[in-house]
Amino acid sequence: MIGSLMYLTASRPYIMFAVCACARFQVTPKASHLNAVKRIFRYLKHQPKLRLWYPRDSPFELEAFSDNDYGGASLDRKSTTGGCQFLGRRLISWQCKKQTIVANSTTKAEYVAAANCCGQVLWIHNVTPP
Known part of the structure; x- marks a missing residue:
């Protein structure tokens, strides 16, 4: 399953x-x-019709979003980081994982989430041809 x-x-x-x-x-x-x-x-x-949609006329502008759940894992109190990257209105990458550190504050957890998202954006930018 x-x-x-x-x-x-x-x-x-x-x-x-x-x-x-x-x-x-x-x-x-x-x-x-x-x-x-x-x-x-x-x-x-x-929810049979709720899924991704990739329109043809979408622009090619890279956008990224990130968020976190501070201390959300009840077993080890680690924060969960999530992020997604869009090329126009097309979702091209997403991730959701536990942070490798235990953050002491929501601010630190947000910085870790933003750093992960920036790393993903830099990787996408370097992989795609100019």
Whole structure:
């Protein structure tokens, strides 16, 4: 079931965090993890037309957004960083992961999130031809 959900994250990135959170417990799953996976499937069943759309007439301007959840992981109190990059109105890259450090404040967690996003933008800028 997790494999099927991971496949769906290509066109539905908004479920990525929930799917990855469930995938962490694949080795020793509990009933609560199975219930969470079933809940994701129920959500997808009721949202069949909600997915990514790539319009043809969109401009080619790179935009990036980042955010974080300060101390959101209840097991280790690490913050979660998320970000997405758009080329015009087309989503071309997104990420959501735990920060490698334990931030002491929301400001520090925001700086780490912004630095990760800037690194992704620089990588995209260097990979694309001029």
